Amino acid sequence: MAEDRDLERLFEGLRRQDEASAPRFRDVLAGRIVSGPRVALRLPVLRLAAVVVLLGVASVMAVRFVRRAPEQALPEKETPIAAWSSPTAWLLETPGRELLTEVPSLLDSPPESSSEKTDGMRNPTPLRKGDRS
Amino acid sequence: MTRAEIEAELERLHPAAFAWALACCGRDREDALDVLQTSYLKVLEGRASFAGRSSFKTFLFGVIRRTAQEARRRSLLRRLALADWSRKRPPAPAPPLPEERVALLRALEALPRRQRQVLELVFGFGMTVEEAAGTLGISPGSARVHYERGKKRLRGTLSHG
Numbered sequence: 682m683a684e685d686r687d688l689e690r691l692f693e694g695l696r697r698q699d700e701a702s703a704p705r706f707r708d709v710l711a712g713r714i715v716s717g718p719r720v721a722l723r724l725p726v727l728r729l730a731a732v733v734v735l736l737g738v739a740s741v742m743a744v745r746f747v748r749r750a751p752e753q754a755l756p757e758k759e760t761p762i763a764a765w766s767s768p769t770a771w772l773l774e775t776p777g778r779e780l781l782t783e784v785p786s787l788l789d790s791p792p793e794s795s796s797e798k799t800d801g802m803r804n805p806t807p808l809r810k811g812d813r814s
Numbered sequence: 815m816t817r818a819e820i821e822a823e824l825e826r827l828h829p830a831a832f833a834w835a836l837a838c839c840g841r842d843r844e845d846a847l848d849v850l851q852t853s854y855l856k857v858l859e860g861r862a863s864f865a866g867r868s869s870f871k872t873f874l875f876g877v878i879r880r881t882a883q884e885a886r887r888r889s890l891l892r893r894l895a896l897a898d899w900s901r902k903r904p905p906a907p908a909p910p911l912p913e914e915r916v917a918l919l920r921a922l923e924a925l926p927r928r929q930r931q932v933l934e935l936v937f938g939f940g941m942t943v944e945e946a947a948g949t950l951g952i953s954p955g956s957a958r959v960h961y962e963r964g965k966k967r968l969r970g971t972l973s974h975g
Contacts, residue, residue: 685937688968691918692937698915699833702843706828709847710854 815864823870824854830939834875837934838882841919845885853881868948875935875949921971929964932957 815823824831832850839845853874856862862877864870911919922930928950935946947957 685965688933688965689937691914692934694912695915695918696830696833696938698911699836700829703829703832704847706825709828709832709851710824710858712851 817858820857820864824857824874827871827874830871831874831878834934834939835878835882837931837938838879839885845882845889849878849882849885852885853878856881868945871939872941872945872948875939876951879931879949879951917972921968924971925964925967926960928952929960929967932960933964933968936961 831853832846835846835850835853836843839849853862856877857864857874862873864873922933925933931950932943932946935941935949936943941949943957943961944954946961947954950957952960
């Protein structure tokens with residue numbers, strides 16, 4: 682088991698080594714120590730990321746433009762809103778629909794063809810004796 | 815304290831501050847230098863002001879710890895936002911270390927951050943547990959718990975390794 686003194690000795694050795702590798706105070710304060718490798722590595726990645734983003738945005742805009750173009754090419758009809766009717770309005774036109782809104786007149790004269798037939802039935806001419814043959 | 819006095823004090827503590835910045839930045843030298851410069855500027859420009867409640871060393875180490883924490887968060891966000899793979903750069907060639915120091919560094923890496931920081935402040939920089947608590951912004955009781963648990967785990971790792 683490492684005792685406290687052993688730990689102190691180990692930590693102190695590590696600290697002394699770190700302290701010995703410290704750059705000058707003025708250089709650190711002035712920021713003269715530039716982390717060169719990191720900048721050199723990061724820039725190409727940022728550029729690549731920017732190019733990919735720009736290409737993505739451009740392609741999305743192009744696809745949208747192509748899809749919208751035929752719709753925009755159609756001439757717009759200038760139809761007043763009051764004249765508009767649904768394309769499926771004809772489905773509401775049922776046979777005999779006028780019976781719901783109008784009262785049919787019973788006094789109207791029936792068609793001639795049918796009245797002739799019925800008149801003959803209602804008022805038959807009396808037969809005479811000689812007519813049977 | 816005047817600016818000149820603060821600057822003189824920073825210069826006096828500079829080697830230890832660099833070692834502490836290394837410890838706060840996962841021993842990444844470039845990150846440690848960035849953090850250290852930002853910390854010095856914070857102190858000199860008054861963005862972090864020394865109130866005299868503790869020693870200047872405890873105050874400065876606290877500023878370095880917070881600055882390193884901010885840098886870590888920014889780095890994480892940047893990696894998430896930009897997929898900044900360039901952070902995985904090859905590590906700078908380190909000077910050869912004695913075997914026991916390598917073992918110590920490996921054992922420290924296995925510890926939770928708080929335990930590791932308390933042990934480094936107490937054993938490496940000669941602070942008391944209370945001073946370490948002030949540097950880390952935690953209560954002395956909490957620092958003592960981290961100290962005891964960390965020491966136990968570190969001893970176990972070192973004796974088995």
